Amino acid sequence: MVWTGWWNETRLAANSIAAYATDWVSPTLRLGVTGLSRSGKTVFITALVHGLLTAARWPVFEAQAQGRIARVRLEPQPDDGVPRFPYEDHLETLTARRQWPEGTKRISEIRLAIDFASNAGIMRGTEKTLTLDIVDYPGEWLLDLPLLAQSYAEWSRLAIEAARRPPRAPLAAQWLAATTATQPFDKASESNARRLAELFTAYLKSCRDERVSLSTLPPGRFLLPGEMEGSPALTFAPLDLDGREPAGDSLASLMEKRFESYKRLVVMPFYTNHFATLDRQIVLVDALAALNAGPAALADLEIALADVLTAFRPGANSILSAMLSRRIDRILFAATKADHLHQTSHDRLEGLLKRLTDRAIRRAEFAGARVDAVALASLRATRETTVTRLGRPLSCIVGTPMPGETTGGEIFDGQSEVAVFPGELPSDPAGLFAGPDAFRGEDYRFVRFLPPKADPTQPLPHIRLDRAVEFLIGDRLA
């Protein structure tokens, strides 16, 4: 939890009281969907909304299975300042064009109203409506939240230390050289600041390149600048201050000023307007891509997740806390793209996810929030089969790989279906974290598949999406 100063906390408390009052009249649940880039946020939301709207047969989703949900409808967006999640476009991209939609670049929101009959105690049988706001935002933004508690000097020190460690050092070489050549306490020049910021951004971007897949990269808006591109608040970089404080009109104090503006203009509004109002949170994790990229990426993902999760305010809501500050009382960690594995390996993927989020889970549970981890596929792109070769059965998945994907030396054209054996996850995930030689990158190769052929008017295939929905909103439909 981040302490953001009296003024902000008071404002949050006031908002919270207002929200609490509205909740009595019309219950609202704000569900945050986040995850680092390419973790499957957009597909998850599209599949979730589609499933609710088409009343998919979701056996694990109680309210649906008991037939208590009368109607689900899309409602106009509550926040006029936030873009609506373009559900229809994404659905079209997935089903008609069979392509994966563009990733989340900025925050967006979609509102659903669920009419249902209550099943709980005295209220049994009464008709109620739950308003579900789904908030989609890039997980990279969460990495910024810890910045609120850091000074420019601290942040510089941490950023430079991280850049000097092995997996990143080669990528950061150019920027580090430029930084070393810079005298932070000389007079500031805009061109110099700009050049350093560009090199720093280039370094961050190259880190996110798929083969390296490093995930801890604050400030997040450098990667997804959106409409702020080129503004001074995004034109700064860490400097090697040698423990001195920036002062006067030096480059260091210019950078410090911009760092503070970044916090004020970018991080804070996101925190107060969106993040601090969430009730439930799902964090999507693409553990398979990290496995594809090798042990360093996996270790990096672990750190990134731990950082992301320090931003949450988990905990059980008491009446007073529900009024004064909303807390996230349920967090679900989901390893997406479970359809890239045979279902007999799903529990191992879940084990890996639990290992990755272990610290966060314990912290949140200690605070009183409910936490679960699940391996899911929002839209199931594969089916399963058994391939028998030389009398040995091998559990495989069948799907159409994306054009250009390779496995076992074969390149796919994106037309024909193939059966793929993606490698075996270890039963004890601890081995994967043993160090840089824990596994060779080629022990696992998770091919990316095209979305399945599907009829958009029918429920879409999925894996455990219903379990996720039940955990996230099921109790509010009781």
Added chain:
Amino acid sequence: MTKNSPQRPQAFRLDAEDVEIAPPSDAPVPVRSGPPVEAQLAPPGPPPKTGFWVKLFWTGLGGIVSLAFGMAVSRLVDDLFARAEWLGWIGVAAVALFLLAGLVLAGREMLALRRLRRLDDLRLRADKALVDKDDRAAAAIAADIVTAMAGNARTAKGRAAVALAFSDGVIDGLQRLRIVEREIIEPLDREATRLVAEAARRVSVVTAISPRAALDLAVVFGTAMQLIRRIAELYGGRPGTFGLFKLVRHVLAHMALTGGMAAGDTILDQLVGHGLAAKLSAKLGEGVLNGLLTARLGITAIAVTRPLPYIGAPRPDVRDLVGDAITLTRQNGDARPAA
């Protein structure tokens, strides 16, 4: 699958020649249910410790009684033969019939006991799987319950719904248990609750209007026995005579453990202490009390015969079951601070 030689990732064209590829499907891998339930009975707790001499005593006594009985029968048959041969043969036939029927009855009782034990065992295993969050065990139990319920005609619709849900996609064991509970057990719960409510009402009325205490007692006792038997039958137990004894013992022990009387006490207090019942009618008060007791007994019987612990289904509550009379006393009770 050893640490040293993990299978390498590989791909196969669907028309490949050298391998055999099964038709792809969405269906979940069928859960291999473990060996039959009876075979993997959990060790049934610490066996009651009977002392060596006590055992010897009972063995001896049993031997004496059997010998005496056998002797008596054989002497009777001898006597019958001595009197007239045809009488002797009739005696032999009667003894044979007696033995045959005895064997059949014993066999039936054994079967009934085993059925009860199977339900017990399922519940214990489910309890353990839920506590351990053991998905595999839970999936096996879910399959076993569906199998165990195959003989129960009432569950046909529920079993079909479960089969449909399971064939639909990947569902983990713990969720499977909940689906089984929702589709198969909950309808039975509703029926069981109805039985209990009915019995409680009957007992209340009969106690309130019966002219003699002995009659109440007989009715309460008879209804209780019948209730326990019917609940066990509903969940697929079909207890025999010994099974019923065992079940009654089980129910009573459970009630003692869970403080079955505790809730009754406060109401008893209200009724007797504040003299409400005495003022209205002592008989009415007794009736309400007996009704309550029957309801509590019924709920306990449900808890010990239900093949699953309560996962998502609502637990029946005495107050839901016993009609207006109790609501009246409860409001009364709530209005006054506990003394």
